[in-house]
Amino acid sequence: MTFEAYASVVDESGYEARGRERQALSLGIDRLERLQTGHYSFEDHVQSMLYVRRLWTIFIEDLSHPENGLPEKLRAEIISIGLWVIKEADRLREERSDDVAQLIEINRLIRDAL
Incomplete structure (x- = not known):
């Protein structure tokens, strides 16, 4: 295999x-x-928060890996965002917050930047 093909x-x-x-x-x-529409069951609420939490945990683990190809500063910034997302998802899951709009906005920004 040539270098170009690789x-x-x-x-x-x-x-x-x-x-x-x-x-x-x-x-x-x-x-x-x-969840933002208000038409959801308690189970859906918990599962949605756990999904977001697990997803960002996976992202953080990948970004923490030394072989990740992103620049170190960018990785650190995304990890910081991920930690905030996890904290907010936990607050929502524990019903200490009901503002899901910020989580939606941050996840959209990250998704659209990929």
Whole structure:
């Protein structure tokens, strides 16, 4: 395999990974938007918050890995955002907050930046 062919495979796999990340964030946003309408069960509320929490935990773990290709400063900034998202999802799940709009906005911004 030539270097150019290898680079093409790596670029395509990165593109595919970003696509999966966008899709996962879109699913989380859909869940959060359903909560925003006020028509949801307690189970849906808890599962939606747990989904967002698990998703961002996975992102943080990936960003923390030394082989992650993003610049260190950018990784640190996204990790900081992720920690905030997890904290807010926990507050919503524990009913210490009812403002889901900020979570939707942050997840949209991150998704659209991918």
